[in-house]
Amino acid sequence: MQDRLGWIGIVRLGLVQTALGAIVVLTTSTMNRVMVVELALPAVLPGALVAFHYVLQFLRPRWGYGSDIGGRRTPWILGGMITLALGGAGAAIATAWMTTNVAAGIALAIVSFAAIGAGVGAAGTTLLAFLATRVGEDRRGAAATIVWLMMIAGFVVTTIIAGHFLDPFSPERLVAVTSAVSAIAVLVTVIALWRMEDDAAGQAAIEARKHIEKPPFRQALSEVWSEPQARRFTIFVFISMLAYSMQDLILEPFAGIVFGMTPGESTKLAGVQHGGVFSGMILVALAGSAGLGIGSLRSWTIAGCLASAMALLTLVASGTGGPDWPLRATVFALGLANGAFAVSAIGSMMQLAGSGAKSREGVRMGMWGAAQAVAFGSGGFLGAVGVDVIRQFVDQPVTAYTTVFFIEAVLFVVAAGLAAKAIAPDKKSARSDAQLENTSLAKFQRGSVS
Numbered sequence: 001m002q003d004r005l006g007w008i009g010i011v012r013l014g015l016v017q018t019a020l021g022a023i024v025v026l027t028t029s030t031m032n033r034v035m036v037v038e039l040a041l042p043a044v045l046p047g048a049l050v051a052f053h054y055v056l057q058f059l060r061p062r063w064g065y066g067s068d069i070g071g072r073r074t075p076w077i078l079g080g081m082i083t084l085a086l087g088g089a090g091a092a093i094a095t096a097w098m099t100t101n102v103a104a105g106i107a108l109a110i111v112s113f114a115a116i117g118a119g120v121g122a123a124g125t126t127l128l129a130f131l132a133t134r135v136g137e138d139r140r141g142a143a144a145t146i147v148w149l150m151m152i153a154g155f156v157v158t159t160i161i162a163g164h165f166l167d168p169f170s171p172e173r174l175v176a177v178t179s180a181v182s183a184i185a186v187l188v189t190v191i192a193l194w195r196m197e198d199d200a201a202g203q204a205a206i207e208a209r210k211h212i213e214k215p216p217f218r219q220a221l222s223e224v225w226s227e228p229q230a231r232r233f234t235i236f237v238f239i240s241m242l243a244y245s246m247q248d249l250i251l252e253p254f255a256g257i258v259f260g261m262t263p264g265e266s267t268k269l270a271g272v273q274h275g276g277v278f279s280g281m282i283l284v285a286l287a288g289s290a291g292l293g294i295g296s297l298r299s300w301t302i303a304g305c306l307a308s309a310m311a312l313l314t315l316v317a318s319g320t321g322g323p324d325w326p327l328r329a330t331v332f333a334l335g336l337a338n339g340a341f342a343v344s345a346i347g348s349m350m351q352l353a354g355s356g357a358k359s360r361e362g363v364r365m366g367m368w369g370a371a372q373a374v375a376f377g378s379g380g381f382l383g384a385v386g387v388d389v390i391r392q393f394v395d396q397p398v399t400a401y402t403t404v405f406f407i408e409a410v411l412f413v414v415a416a417g418l419a420a421k422a423i424a425p426d427k428k429s430a431r432s433d434a435q436l437e438n439t440s441l442a443k444f445q446r447g448s449v450s
Helices: 007-038 044-069 074-097 102-134 137-166 171-193 200-209 217-225 228-245 251-259 263-287 297-318 327-353 361-391 397-422 427-449
Strands: none
Touching (some): 007 074, 007 102, 007 137, 007 171, 007 263, 044 074, 044 102, 044 217, 044 361, 074 171, 102 137, 102 327, 137 263, 137 327, 217 228, 217 361, 228 327, 228 361, 251 263, 251 327, 251 397, 263 297, 297 327, 327 361, 361 397
Protein backbone atom coordinates (compact mmCIF):
# COMPACT_ATOMS: atom_id res chain seq x y z
CA MET A 1 0.00 0.00 0.00
CA GLN A 2 1.17 3.49 -0.83
CA ASP A 3 2.21 5.53 2.20
CA ARG A 4 -0.39 8.28 2.12
CA LEU A 5 -0.27 9.61 5.68
CA GLY A 6 2.88 11.20 7.09
CA TRP A 7 4.10 11.39 10.68
CA ILE A 8 2.37 14.71 11.33
CA GLY A 9 -0.94 13.22 10.22
CA ILE A 10 -0.38 10.19 12.46
CA VAL A 11 0.31 12.44 15.44
CA ARG A 12 -2.85 14.44 14.70
CA LEU A 13 -4.88 11.23 14.83
CA GLY A 14 -3.05 10.41 18.03
CA LEU A 15 -4.43 13.61 19.54
CA VAL A 16 -7.91 12.21 18.95
CA GLN A 17 -6.97 9.11 20.93
CA THR A 18 -5.60 11.38 23.66
CA ALA A 19 -8.95 13.16 23.86
CA LEU A 20 -10.82 9.86 23.87
CA GLY A 21 -8.69 8.45 26.67
CA ALA A 22 -9.15 11.58 28.78
CA ILE A 23 -12.91 11.07 28.98
CA VAL A 24 -12.85 7.29 29.30
CA VAL A 25 -10.43 7.21 32.25
CA LEU A 26 -12.71 9.42 34.35
CA THR A 27 -15.81 7.34 33.64
CA THR A 28 -14.23 3.92 34.21
CA SER A 29 -11.89 4.69 37.12
CA THR A 30 -12.80 7.79 39.12
CA MET A 31 -16.60 7.50 38.99
CA ASN A 32 -16.35 3.81 39.77
CA ARG A 33 -14.38 4.54 42.92
CA VAL A 34 -16.78 7.32 44.00
CA MET A 35 -19.79 5.00 43.68
CA VAL A 36 -18.13 2.24 45.70
CA VAL A 37 -16.28 4.19 48.41
CA GLU A 38 -17.92 7.63 48.83
CA LEU A 39 -21.49 6.51 48.06
CA ALA A 40 -21.08 3.01 49.60
CA LEU A 41 -22.89 1.38 46.66
CA PRO A 42 -22.20 -2.25 45.63
CA ALA A 43 -19.23 -2.64 43.28
CA VAL A 44 -21.55 -4.48 40.91
CA LEU A 45 -23.30 -1.18 40.01
CA PRO A 46 -20.37 0.57 38.29
CA GLY A 47 -19.28 -2.84 37.02
CA ALA A 48 -22.63 -3.33 35.32
CA LEU A 49 -22.62 0.20 33.88
CA VAL A 50 -19.17 -0.20 32.37
CA ALA A 51 -20.10 -3.67 31.08
CA PHE A 52 -23.21 -2.16 29.47
CA HIS A 53 -21.19 0.43 27.57
CA TYR A 54 -18.95 -2.36 26.28
CA VAL A 55 -21.95 -4.44 25.19
CA LEU A 56 -22.99 -1.64 22.83
CA GLN A 57 -19.62 -1.96 21.14
CA PHE A 58 -20.83 -5.19 19.56
CA LEU A 59 -21.79 -2.69 16.84
CA ARG A 60 -18.15 -1.89 16.07
CA PRO A 61 -18.02 -4.14 12.97
CA ARG A 62 -21.11 -2.39 11.61
CA TRP A 63 -19.55 1.04 12.13
CA GLY A 64 -16.34 -0.16 10.51
CA TYR A 65 -18.32 -1.52 7.58
CA GLY A 66 -20.13 1.78 7.19
CA SER A 67 -16.88 3.72 7.05
CA ASP A 68 -15.47 1.18 4.56
CA ILE A 69 -18.24 1.69 2.03
CA GLY A 70 -19.03 5.33 2.81
CA GLY A 71 -17.31 8.58 1.97
CA ARG A 72 -15.36 10.47 4.60
CA ARG A 73 -14.20 8.78 7.79
CA THR A 74 -13.62 11.95 9.84
CA PRO A 75 -17.34 12.70 10.46
CA TRP A 76 -17.67 9.26 12.04
CA ILE A 77 -14.75 10.06 14.34
CA LEU A 78 -16.02 13.53 15.31
CA GLY A 79 -19.59 12.34 15.77
CA GLY A 80 -18.38 9.54 18.01
CA MET A 81 -16.30 11.95 20.10
CA ILE A 82 -19.21 14.36 20.61
CA THR A 83 -21.42 11.46 21.69
CA LEU A 84 -18.71 10.27 24.08
CA ALA A 85 -18.30 13.75 25.59
CA LEU A 86 -22.04 14.09 26.22
CA GLY A 87 -22.04 10.65 27.82
CA GLY A 88 -19.06 11.48 30.04
CA ALA A 89 -20.63 14.68 31.34
CA GLY A 90 -23.95 12.89 31.83
CA ALA A 91 -22.28 10.11 33.80
CA ALA A 92 -20.75 12.65 36.19
CA ILE A 93 -24.14 14.32 36.70
CA ALA A 94 -25.71 10.91 37.29
CA THR A 95 -23.08 10.02 39.90
CA ALA A 96 -23.68 13.31 41.72
CA TRP A 97 -27.45 12.75 41.52
CA MET A 98 -27.05 9.39 43.28
CA THR A 99 -26.15 11.26 46.47
CA THR A 100 -29.76 12.45 46.77
CA ASN A 101 -31.78 10.11 44.52
CA VAL A 102 -30.17 6.77 43.75
CA ALA A 103 -32.87 5.50 41.37
CA ALA A 104 -32.89 8.66 39.23
CA GLY A 105 -29.09 8.74 39.19
CA ILE A 106 -28.92 5.14 38.00
CA ALA A 107 -31.47 5.82 35.25
CA LEU A 108 -29.42 8.75 33.95
CA ALA A 109 -26.23 6.71 34.28
CA ILE A 110 -27.65 3.98 32.03
CA VAL A 111 -28.40 6.51 29.29
CA SER A 112 -25.01 8.17 29.73
CA PHE A 113 -23.03 4.96 29.58
CA ALA A 114 -24.95 3.97 26.45
CA ALA A 115 -23.72 7.20 24.85
CA ILE A 116 -20.19 6.47 26.07
CA GLY A 117 -20.27 3.02 24.48
CA ALA A 118 -21.61 4.31 21.18
CA GLY A 119 -19.12 7.18 21.10
CA VAL A 120 -16.05 5.10 21.89
CA GLY A 121 -17.03 2.44 19.36
CA ALA A 122 -17.75 4.82 16.49
CA ALA A 123 -14.72 7.06 17.04
CA GLY A 124 -12.24 4.34 17.94
CA THR A 125 -13.09 1.88 15.18
CA THR A 126 -13.14 4.50 12.44
CA LEU A 127 -9.89 6.03 13.65
CA LEU A 128 -8.06 2.69 13.47
CA ALA A 129 -9.61 1.95 10.07
CA PHE A 130 -8.40 5.37 8.91
CA LEU A 131 -4.87 4.49 10.00
CA ALA A 132 -5.03 1.07 8.35
CA THR A 133 -6.06 2.54 4.99
CA ARG A 134 -3.95 5.72 4.97
CA VAL A 135 -0.64 4.44 6.43
CA GLY A 136 1.80 2.26 4.53
CA GLU A 137 2.54 -1.24 5.79
CA ASP A 138 6.07 -0.30 6.84
CA ARG A 139 4.70 2.36 9.20
CA ARG A 140 1.62 0.64 10.60
CA GLY A 141 3.37 -0.77 13.66
CA ALA A 142 4.96 2.57 14.48
CA ALA A 143 1.68 4.39 13.87
CA ALA A 144 -0.12 2.06 16.27
CA THR A 145 2.54 2.70 18.90
CA ILE A 146 2.31 6.49 18.53
CA VAL A 147 -1.48 6.58 18.64
CA TRP A 148 -1.72 4.19 21.59
CA LEU A 149 0.96 6.04 23.53
CA MET A 150 -0.90 9.28 23.01
CA MET A 151 -4.07 7.70 24.37
CA ILE A 152 -2.15 6.58 27.47
CA ALA A 153 -0.79 10.11 27.71
CA GLY A 154 -4.40 11.26 27.90
CA PHE A 155 -4.95 8.83 30.77
CA VAL A 156 -1.88 10.02 32.65
CA VAL A 157 -2.38 13.77 32.21
CA THR A 158 -6.09 13.58 33.00
CA THR A 159 -5.72 11.46 36.14
CA ILE A 160 -2.96 13.70 37.50
CA ILE A 161 -4.71 17.00 36.79
CA ALA A 162 -8.19 15.72 37.65
CA GLY A 163 -6.83 14.15 40.84
CA HIS A 164 -5.53 17.56 41.88
CA PHE A 165 -8.82 19.37 41.25
CA LEU A 166 -11.01 16.65 42.77
CA ASP A 167 -9.60 17.15 46.28
CA PRO A 168 -11.30 18.08 48.55
CA PHE A 169 -13.94 15.88 46.93
CA SER A 170 -17.52 16.93 46.31
CA PRO A 171 -20.12 15.84 43.72
CA GLU A 172 -20.10 19.36 42.28
CA ARG A 173 -16.35 19.16 41.71
CA LEU A 174 -16.77 15.82 39.92
CA VAL A 175 -19.33 17.31 37.52
CA ALA A 176 -17.24 20.45 36.88
CA VAL A 177 -13.99 18.58 36.24
CA THR A 178 -15.59 15.94 33.98
CA SER A 179 -17.52 18.52 31.95
CA ALA A 180 -14.39 20.61 31.42
CA VAL A 181 -12.40 17.55 30.29
CA SER A 182 -15.19 16.54 27.88
CA ALA A 183 -15.39 20.01 26.32
CA ILE A 184 -11.63 20.20 25.86
CA ALA A 185 -11.62 16.71 24.29
CA VAL A 186 -14.14 17.74 21.63
CA LEU A 187 -12.19 20.92 20.85
CA VAL A 188 -8.93 18.98 20.46
CA THR A 189 -10.67 16.51 18.14
CA VAL A 190 -12.05 19.26 15.91
CA ILE A 191 -8.61 20.86 15.59
CA ALA A 192 -6.88 17.51 14.95
CA LEU A 193 -9.32 16.44 12.21
CA TRP A 194 -9.55 19.82 10.49
CA ARG A 195 -9.28 19.23 6.70
CA MET A 196 -7.70 15.85 7.38
CA GLU A 197 -9.29 14.30 4.29
CA ASP A 198 -9.13 17.36 2.05
CA ASP A 199 -5.69 16.62 0.60
CA ALA A 200 -5.18 14.75 -2.67
CA ALA A 201 -4.62 11.41 -0.92
CA GLY A 202 -7.72 11.86 1.19
CA GLN A 203 -9.87 12.66 -1.81
CA ALA A 204 -8.42 9.68 -3.65
CA ALA A 205 -9.28 7.39 -0.72
CA ILE A 206 -12.84 8.74 -0.62
CA GLU A 207 -13.21 8.22 -4.35
CA ALA A 208 -11.79 4.69 -4.13
CA ARG A 209 -14.31 3.68 -1.47
CA LYS A 210 -17.11 4.69 -3.79
CA HIS A 211 -16.09 1.95 -6.23
CA ILE A 212 -15.32 -0.99 -3.93
CA GLU A 213 -17.60 -4.00 -3.72
CA LYS A 214 -20.43 -3.32 -1.28
CA PRO A 215 -22.00 -6.61 -0.14
CA PRO A 216 -24.54 -6.64 2.69
CA PHE A 217 -23.00 -6.22 6.13
CA ARG A 218 -23.64 -9.81 7.22
CA GLN A 219 -21.91 -11.13 4.11
CA ALA A 220 -18.90 -8.87 4.64
CA LEU A 221 -18.62 -9.93 8.29
CA SER A 222 -18.95 -13.60 7.36
CA GLU A 223 -16.19 -13.27 4.79
CA VAL A 224 -13.82 -11.76 7.34
CA TRP A 225 -14.68 -14.34 10.03
CA SER A 226 -13.98 -17.15 7.53
CA GLU A 227 -10.35 -16.00 7.28
CA PRO A 228 -8.37 -18.36 9.59
CA GLN A 229 -5.84 -15.71 10.62
CA ALA A 230 -8.49 -13.10 11.44
CA ARG A 231 -10.53 -15.65 13.40
CA ARG A 232 -7.58 -16.93 15.48
CA PHE A 233 -6.46 -13.40 16.26
CA THR A 234 -9.99 -12.48 17.40
CA ILE A 235 -9.94 -15.29 19.98
CA PHE A 236 -6.51 -14.21 21.24
CA VAL A 237 -7.66 -10.58 21.56
CA PHE A 238 -10.64 -11.66 23.64
CA ILE A 239 -8.72 -13.79 26.14
CA SER A 240 -5.78 -11.43 26.51
CA MET A 241 -7.93 -8.35 26.98
CA LEU A 242 -10.09 -10.23 29.48
CA ALA A 243 -6.96 -10.73 31.56
CA TYR A 244 -5.92 -7.11 30.98
CA SER A 245 -9.18 -5.60 32.21
CA MET A 246 -10.23 -7.50 35.34
CA GLN A 247 -8.51 -5.09 37.74
CA ASP A 248 -9.84 -1.92 36.08
CA LEU A 249 -12.85 -1.51 38.36
CA ILE A 250 -11.33 -2.83 41.59
CA LEU A 251 -7.82 -1.34 41.78
CA GLU A 252 -8.90 2.09 43.05
CA PRO A 253 -11.43 0.68 45.55
CA PHE A 254 -8.68 -1.74 46.68
CA ALA A 255 -6.37 1.22 47.27
CA GLY A 256 -9.11 3.08 49.15
CA ILE A 257 -10.30 0.20 51.35
CA VAL A 258 -7.01 -1.61 52.01
CA PHE A 259 -4.53 1.28 51.94
CA GLY A 260 -6.84 4.13 53.01
CA MET A 261 -6.23 6.35 49.98
CA THR A 262 -8.46 9.37 49.28
CA PRO A 263 -10.26 9.75 45.91
CA GLY A 264 -7.55 12.11 44.72
CA GLU A 265 -4.77 9.75 45.84
CA SER A 266 -6.32 6.67 44.22
CA THR A 267 -6.95 8.64 41.01
CA LYS A 268 -3.26 9.55 41.00
CA LEU A 269 -2.48 5.85 41.53
CA ALA A 270 -4.32 5.14 38.30
CA GLY A 271 -2.03 7.75 36.74
CA VAL A 272 0.97 5.81 38.06
CA GLN A 273 -0.33 2.65 36.42
CA HIS A 274 -0.94 4.36 33.10
CA GLY A 275 2.51 5.91 33.36
CA GLY A 276 3.88 2.38 33.61
CA VAL A 277 1.87 1.37 30.56
CA PHE A 278 3.32 4.34 28.70
CA SER A 279 6.87 3.32 29.70
CA GLY A 280 6.28 -0.30 28.66
CA MET A 281 5.14 0.77 25.23
CA ILE A 282 8.17 3.00 24.76
CA LEU A 283 10.42 0.13 25.88
CA VAL A 284 9.06 -2.19 23.20
CA ALA A 285 9.17 0.53 20.53
CA LEU A 286 12.82 1.31 21.30
CA ALA A 287 13.83 -2.35 21.58
CA GLY A 288 12.31 -3.21 18.22
CA SER A 289 13.63 -0.16 16.37
CA ALA A 290 16.81 1.83 15.89
CA GLY A 291 18.57 -1.29 14.68
CA LEU A 292 18.36 -3.04 18.04
CA GLY A 293 16.00 -5.73 16.80
CA ILE A 294 15.41 -7.17 20.26
CA GLY A 295 12.50 -9.54 19.81
CA SER A 296 9.48 -9.29 17.52
CA LEU A 297 5.90 -8.26 18.17
CA ARG A 298 5.09 -11.92 18.86
CA SER A 299 7.83 -12.46 21.43
CA TRP A 300 7.13 -9.17 23.22
CA THR A 301 3.45 -10.04 23.41
CA ILE A 302 4.23 -13.36 25.09
CA ALA A 303 6.82 -11.81 27.42
CA GLY A 304 4.42 -8.99 28.33
CA CYS A 305 1.67 -11.46 29.26
CA LEU A 306 4.00 -13.44 31.54
CA ALA A 307 5.41 -10.27 33.14
CA SER A 308 1.84 -9.05 33.77
CA ALA A 309 1.10 -12.31 35.57
CA MET A 310 4.18 -11.82 37.78
CA ALA A 311 3.17 -8.24 38.62
CA LEU A 312 -0.32 -9.36 39.59
CA LEU A 313 1.09 -12.03 41.90
CA THR A 314 3.11 -9.25 43.53
CA LEU A 315 -0.09 -7.25 43.93
CA VAL A 316 -1.61 -10.29 45.64
CA ALA A 317 1.30 -10.24 48.09
CA SER A 318 0.71 -6.53 48.78
CA GLY A 319 -2.55 -7.43 50.48
CA THR A 320 -0.64 -8.98 53.38
CA GLY A 321 2.33 -6.62 53.29
CA GLY A 322 0.77 -3.87 55.37
CA PRO A 323 0.60 -0.10 54.81
CA ASP A 324 4.35 0.14 54.18
CA TRP A 325 4.12 -1.99 51.05
CA PRO A 326 5.41 -0.08 47.95
CA LEU A 327 2.00 -0.10 46.26
CA ARG A 328 2.87 2.57 43.72
CA ALA A 329 5.95 0.64 42.57
CA THR A 330 3.89 -2.54 42.27
CA VAL A 331 1.19 -0.80 40.24
CA PHE A 332 3.83 0.82 38.03
CA ALA A 333 5.37 -2.62 37.33
CA LEU A 334 1.94 -3.95 36.38
CA GLY A 335 1.46 -1.04 33.99
CA LEU A 336 4.94 -1.57 32.51
CA ALA A 337 4.19 -5.22 31.71
CA ASN A 338 0.70 -4.39 30.42
CA GLY A 339 2.15 -1.73 28.13
CA ALA A 340 4.69 -4.12 26.61
CA PHE A 341 1.93 -6.62 25.90
CA ALA A 342 -0.60 -4.09 24.64
CA VAL A 343 1.56 -2.24 22.14
CA SER A 344 2.82 -5.51 20.67
CA ALA A 345 -0.71 -6.83 20.27
CA ILE A 346 -1.98 -3.55 18.78
CA GLY A 347 0.99 -3.46 16.39
CA SER A 348 0.08 -6.94 15.19
CA MET A 349 -3.53 -5.84 14.80
CA MET A 350 -2.53 -2.92 12.59
CA GLN A 351 -0.34 -5.14 10.45
CA LEU A 352 -3.08 -7.72 10.01
CA ALA A 353 -5.89 -5.22 9.32
CA GLY A 354 -5.04 -4.92 5.63
CA SER A 355 -4.64 -8.67 5.07
CA GLY A 356 -7.17 -10.81 3.26
CA ALA A 357 -8.45 -10.94 -0.29
CA LYS A 358 -10.75 -7.90 -0.05
CA SER A 359 -10.56 -4.41 1.36
CA ARG A 360 -12.26 -4.86 4.73
CA GLU A 361 -10.03 -2.89 7.10
CA GLY A 362 -12.99 -1.36 8.91
CA VAL A 363 -14.75 -4.70 9.37
CA ARG A 364 -11.58 -6.42 10.66
CA MET A 365 -10.78 -3.59 13.05
CA GLY A 366 -14.41 -3.59 14.14
CA MET A 367 -14.40 -7.33 14.78
CA TRP A 368 -11.21 -7.16 16.85
CA GLY A 369 -12.46 -4.03 18.56
CA ALA A 370 -15.71 -5.80 19.44
CA ALA A 371 -13.77 -8.75 20.86
CA GLN A 372 -11.68 -6.32 22.89
CA ALA A 373 -14.76 -4.44 24.08
CA VAL A 374 -16.61 -7.59 25.11
CA ALA A 375 -13.50 -8.76 26.98
CA PHE A 376 -13.11 -5.42 28.73
CA GLY A 377 -16.78 -5.35 29.67
CA SER A 378 -16.76 -8.95 30.85
CA GLY A 379 -13.45 -8.55 32.68
CA GLY A 380 -14.41 -5.41 34.55
CA PHE A 381 -17.84 -6.77 35.43
CA LEU A 382 -16.54 -10.18 36.50
CA GLY A 383 -13.82 -8.55 38.58
CA ALA A 384 -16.34 -6.36 40.40
CA VAL A 385 -18.86 -9.18 40.86
CA GLY A 386 -16.08 -11.50 42.00
CA VAL A 387 -15.14 -9.09 44.78
CA ASP A 388 -18.76 -8.75 45.92
CA VAL A 389 -19.36 -12.52 45.89
CA ILE A 390 -16.12 -13.46 47.64
CA ARG A 391 -16.72 -10.84 50.34
CA GLN A 392 -19.85 -12.78 51.33
CA PHE A 393 -17.65 -15.71 52.37
CA VAL A 394 -14.57 -14.02 53.88
CA ASP A 395 -14.06 -11.69 56.81
CA GLN A 396 -11.34 -9.49 55.30
CA PRO A 397 -12.07 -7.41 52.15
CA VAL A 398 -8.41 -7.74 51.11
CA THR A 399 -8.91 -11.48 50.51
CA ALA A 400 -11.64 -10.81 47.97
CA TYR A 401 -9.50 -8.35 46.00
CA THR A 402 -6.33 -10.47 46.01
CA THR A 403 -8.28 -13.55 44.87
CA VAL A 404 -9.47 -11.69 41.80
CA PHE A 405 -5.92 -10.46 41.12
CA PHE A 406 -4.70 -14.09 41.29
CA ILE A 407 -7.33 -15.24 38.78
CA GLU A 408 -6.24 -12.44 36.47
CA ALA A 409 -2.63 -13.63 36.69
CA VAL A 410 -3.71 -17.13 35.63
CA LEU A 411 -5.56 -15.70 32.62
CA PHE A 412 -2.43 -13.86 31.53
CA VAL A 413 -0.50 -17.14 31.53
CA VAL A 414 -3.21 -18.66 29.34
CA ALA A 415 -3.03 -15.61 27.06
CA ALA A 416 0.71 -16.10 26.64
CA GLY A 417 0.07 -19.61 25.31
CA LEU A 418 -2.61 -18.34 22.94
CA ALA A 419 -0.29 -15.63 21.61
CA ALA A 420 2.27 -18.24 20.60
CA LYS A 421 -0.35 -19.80 18.31
CA ALA A 422 -2.30 -16.74 17.19
CA ILE A 423 0.61 -14.60 15.97
CA ALA A 424 2.88 -16.02 13.30
CA PRO A 425 6.60 -15.77 14.17
CA ASP A 426 8.93 -13.56 12.16
CA LYS A 427 11.49 -15.86 10.55
CA LYS A 428 14.17 -13.17 10.63
CA SER A 429 13.92 -12.83 14.39
CA ALA A 430 13.04 -16.42 15.29
CA ARG A 431 16.23 -16.91 17.26
CA SER A 432 15.83 -13.74 19.34
CA ASP A 433 12.15 -14.59 19.81
CA ALA A 434 13.01 -17.98 21.26
CA GLN A 435 15.63 -16.48 23.55
CA LEU A 436 13.26 -13.76 24.83
CA GLU A 437 10.38 -16.19 25.32
CA ASN A 438 12.57 -18.73 27.13
CA THR A 439 14.06 -16.03 29.36
CA SER A 440 10.60 -14.68 30.23
CA LEU A 441 9.27 -18.17 30.96
CA ALA A 442 12.25 -18.97 33.16
CA LYS A 443 11.80 -15.76 35.14
CA PHE A 444 8.11 -16.47 35.55
CA GLN A 445 8.80 -20.00 36.80
CA ARG A 446 11.43 -18.77 39.28
CA GLY A 447 9.07 -16.07 40.53
CA SER A 448 6.25 -18.59 40.95
CA VAL A 449 8.47 -20.92 42.95
CA SER A 450 9.70 -18.12 45.21
